[in-house]
Each structure stands twice: as C-alpha cells, then as structure tokens.
Amino acid sequence: xxxxxxxxxxxxxxxxxxxxxxxxxxxxxxxxxxxxxxxxxxxxxxxxxxxxxxxxxxxxxxxxxxxxxxxxxxxxxxxxxxxxxxxxxxxxxxxxxxxxxxxxxxxxxxxxxxxxxxxxxxxxxxxxxxxxxxxxxxxxxxxxxxxxxxxxxx
Numbered sequence: 001x002x003x004x005x006x007x008x009x010x011x012x013x014x015x016x017x018x019x020x021x022x023x024x025x026x027x028x029x030x031x032x033x034x035x036x037x038x039x040x041x042x043x044x045x046x047x048x049x050x051x052x053x054x055x056x057x058x059x060x061x062x063x064x065x066x067x068x069x070x071x072x073x074x075x076x077x078x079x080x081x082x083x084x085x086x087x088x089x090x091x092x093x094x095x096x097x098x099x100x101x102x103x104x105x106x107x108x109x110x111x112x113x114x115x116x117x118x119x120x121x122x123x124x125x126x127x128x129x130x131x132x133x134x135x136x137x138x139x140x141x142x143x144x145x146x147x148x149x150x151x152x153x154x
Contacts, residue, residue: 005086008122009076017046019081020074023140029082035093036082036151041074042143043067052142055135056105059144064099065114067144072115075149076122083153092119092129093150100144101135108133115147 009016020041022028030037043051051067053059059067080086097112099105112133119127129149139146 003085003087005076005089005122012122014073015046016073016077016080019077020044029078031082031153034153036079036149036153038075038078038082038149038151040096040098040146040148041071041078042140043070043145044074044141044143045070046073050141051144053144054100054102054105055107055111055144056102061107061110064111064144065117068097068112068114068116068147069118071145071147072118075115075119075147079149079151088153089123089126090152090154091126092123093152095119095129095131096148097131097133098139098146099133099135100137100139100142103135105135108135111145112147114145 019028026039028039051070055064076086079089095115099108099111112131116131
C-alpha cells in the first residue's frame, strides 16, 4: 500500500523526527473514541534546537510561522508513534495554538498559519481543521510556539 502522507513529506524534504518525549508528568498522546489527542508540541526541531523568543520583540511573523511548522512536524511524529501508520489519519479535528508574544502583538492567527498551511499541504483535505490561536506571556523553555492537536483516526 502506498503511504501518500509519507510520500508527501519526503517530497517536501521532511523527515519526521523521533516523537519528542514529554518534558514533565504527562503522556504525549491518548487514543479515546476514535480520536487521537496529542499533547502540546513545542517548537523544538528534530536536531534538538529550540526556536525561542517572543513574537513582537525577538521574532517576526515569518519566524513564528516556521516555529509553528516545527510544532506541526512534531504533531505528525507523535501521530506516527501512536498509530504506526499516518494513513490512519481520517482528518485533523482541532489545533490549539499558543504564541509566546508581547502584549502588543496581535497576529497570533498568522503565526499559527505556519502549522495550518503545512498540515493542509501534507494531508490535503484531511488537514482541514478547527483551531484557536492565542498569545501568552511565556511558554516552556521560552519557545516561540506550542500547539496541541485532536485527530480523527481509523
């Protein structure tokens, strides 16, 4: 069987990292009632480097979008660990996006578009989702973005 999601990732030059381990006392994912719940994934690249800083002070929207894309890659890495096969994804249900931002920064949706656009590119129609994007005063390790996900699975 052709794994079209994996093929799309490969064509984009993206290799999923190992699923990131939890940073505290929680589980990285849970499957309940046909839904895969993925704990918040931070902007930590596969090589371990962190995209850190505040939007509106240290980072511009483009850098924030890249951080959000890294979160989405980590979401797919967790999905692969949970499911074994990304083809089990029926559709993304919801993303919850948290942006480390100054009080004056108001383009949180533009930042989280980095994840939304990436997931649409990789998953096609399965990547369409509901979401929220909010600014927060800080995130773990001073990362720029953290995103959680709810995914319908087969």
